[in-house]
Amino acid sequence: MSEIYRTDVVVIGAGMAGLVAANRAAQLGLKALVLEQSEADRYLCNSRFTGGTLHVAMSDIMLEPSDLARNIEKSTQGFVSPEWVQLFASEGRKVVRWLQDEGARFLKASAMAYQSWVLAPPGRIRPGLDWEGRAGDVLLRNLEANLNKRGAEILRGARAQDLIVENGACVGLRAVRAGQQLEVRAKAVVIADGGFQGDPELVGEFITRHPDRLKQRGAGTGMGDGLRMARAVGASLVGTDRFYGHVLSIDALHNDQLWPYPYLDALVTSGIVVDAKGERFADEGAGGVYVANMISQLDDPLSAWVIYDQAIWDGPGKNGLIPANPHLPKVGGTVHQASDIAGLARACGLSESALSRSVASYNDALANSAAQALTPARSARKATPQPIRSAPFYAAPLCAGITYTMGGIAIDVHARAVDEKGAPVSGLYVAGAAAGGLEGGPAVGYVGGLVKCGLTGLRAAEHVAASLNKP
Numbered sequence: 330m331s332e333i334y335r336t337d338v339v340v341i342g343a344g345m346a347g348l349v350a351a352n353r354a355a356q357l358g359l360k361a362l363v364l365e366q367s368e369a370d371r372y373l374c375n376s377r378f379t380g381g382t383l384h385v386a387m388s389d390i391m392l393e394p395s396d397l398a399r400n401i402e403k404s405t406q407g408f409v410s411p412e413w414v415q416l417f418a419s420e421g422r423k424v425v426r427w428l429q430d431e432g433a434r435f436l437k438a439s440a441m442a443y444q445s446w447v448l449a450p451p452g453r454i455r456p457g458l459d460w461e462g463r464a465g466d467v468l469l470r471n472l473e474a475n476l477n478k479r480g481a482e483i484l485r486g487a488r489a490q491d492l493i494v495e496n497g498a499c500v501g502l503r504a505v506r507a508g509q510q511l512e513v514r515a516k517a518v519v520i521a522d523g524g525f526q527g528d529p530e531l532v533g534e535f536i537t538r539h540p541d542r543l544k545q546r547g548a549g550t551g552m553g554d555g556l557r558m559a560r561a562v563g564a565s566l567v568g569t570d571r572f573y574g575h576v577l578s579i580d581a582l583h584n585d586q587l588w589p590y591p592y593l594d595a596l597v598t599s600g601i602v603v604d605a606k607g608e609r610f611a612d613e614g615a616g617g618v619y620v621a622n623m624i625s626q627l628d629d630p631l632s633a634w635v636i637y638d639q640a641i642w643d644g645p646g647k648n649g650l651i652p653a654n655p656h657l658p659k660v661g662g663t664v665h666q667a668s669d670i671a672g673l674a675r676a677c678g679l680s681e682s683a684l685s686r687s688v689a690s691y692n693d694a695l696a697n698s699a700a701q702a703l704t705p706a707r708s709a710r711k712a713t714p715q716p717i718r719s720a721p722f723y724a725a726p727l728c729a730g731i732t733y734t735m736g737g738i739a740i741d742v743h744a745r746a747v748d749e750k751g752a753p754v755s756g757l758y759v760a761g762a763a764a765g766g767l768e769g770g771p772a773v774g775y776v777g778g779l780v781k782c783g784l785t786g787l788r789a790a791e792h793v794a795a796s797l798n799k800p
């Protein structure tokens with residue numbers, strides 16, 4: 330016989346999205362219960378590890394809504410619906426204000442505009458993971474304390490497994506806790522399980538033939554349970570082939586000092602990336618997140634190299650808070666160096682003629698302002714391409730670091746799951762990285778993990794409350 334809980338809203342997952350939704354629901358007078366699969370007091374999740382920057386499409390979240398909308402469209406190139414573009418642009422700032430009211434502190438972490446609103450205290454400037462007592466850890470503890478004050482709780486060690494649907498409406502879920510079945514009866518369910526990056530089967534179905542050759546650049550706790558549950562009750566999925574992540578050193582697979590930082594995006598977007606044949610295979614100018622996705626699609630996702638020269642190493646190599654220069658070699662990331670490209674190819678085991686050809690045609694194209702005529706074309710969307718001419722030359726072996734899946738369960742503007750026809754699945758809501766359609770797409774446009782959590786969490790709770798006639 331299952332233990333039965335009764336509540337207004339049951340939330341799956343106690344990351345930022347789940348705790349925003351639960352707190353907002355409780356604030357609006359609803360009874361809320363959060364299930365968290367981990368038993369640990371400080372359970373790991375991407376929100377615990379987060380860098381904590383509240384931005385919209387890498388712009389200051391407080392920028393004029395019309396400017397933000399333009400930046401989202403530029404980044405996602407029409408993939409995100411106009412309604413969600415407007416919501417991010419005009420209501421992203423509400424997330425910051427609401428979190429401040431919940432006790433979150435923000436600071437400006439650098440001169441870069443997108444880092445104007447960073448959860449305090451931010452991570453220290455050093456390679457590797459650094460979460461204890463930092464941005465996301467403090468936020469989660471704070472939100473849990475607020476939830477408890479509002480008379481609600483996180484039920485730890487409870488893993489949601491399937492949804493209960495009656496008369497076409499989602500009215501609860503079944504979960505397992507300490508080997509025992511439990512059932513939660515609720516007026517609404519919010520899926521906030523963080524995506525499916527931690528599940529090799531789903532990553533294999535949607536993203537790459539070699540899930541084991543990607544590096545988890547996060548907690549890896551999003552197992553796609555929510556996606557499976559939602560799919561089973563008729564919800565549709567969108568944009569599941571894309572992920573947010575960065576280009577990492579291949580050594581991140583066994584060296585914890587090489588993830589989540591430093592990442593090598595600045596080298597990649599300034600130089601070139603080649604495959605095992607020594608040939609370019611992606612538009613490096615489309616950004617590190619894009620290139621990480623393209624690496625994952627190679628026949629062997631562990632066969633890519635970034636090629637750059639001394640000028641790139643001394644320039645863009647030093648860009649970013651925890652840059653590749655000097656951190657990559659300092660903490661043990663492989664970097665080959667040679668006085669000419671043929672020597673570099675030999676050091677990497679690449680074809681001398683192929684790599685020399687790739688570098689020469691790239692340099693010629695830049696010299697003739699013909700980068701768009703290269704195959705694949707080279708854009709300057711995220712950074713200006715630089716020639717690879719000043720010796721010594723460098724090569725670093727790469728892997729794709731997956732932080733969270735950008736696609737997932739399709740939602741409407743109230744964060745309700747929708748079916749193939751766009752009709753809401755009554756009683757079923759989705760928040761945070763579990764939601765699809767809000768970023769990604771062919772251009773792999775990044776809008777922001779945290780703003781997505783905040784906005785979908787608030788909107789889900791507010792819609793549940795409104796539909797139950799709460800103020």
Ligand SMILES: Cc1cc2nc3c(=O)[nH]c(=O)nc-3n(C[C@H](O)[C@H](O)[C@H](O)COP(=O)(O)OP(=O)(O)OC[C@H]3O[C@@H](n4cnc5c(N)ncnc54)[C@H](O)[C@@H]3O)c2cc1C
Nearest residue numbers: 342344346366374375376380382489523547761762778779
């Ligand atoms: C290193 C790093 C840096 C980042 N920096 C930034 C940044 O600066 N700015 C930004 O916008 N984004 C950033 N992100 C991304 C952002 O942190 C995430 O997108 C966001 O925190 C996701 O929150 P979430 O609540 O959706 O998922 P999560 O925080 O992953 O929470 C999901 C929770 O659900 C639980 N769960 C899963 N399945 C079940 C189940 N079946 N039953 C019960 N519980 C379940 C998991 O255990 C987990 O605790 C970063 C991420 C990482 C890893």
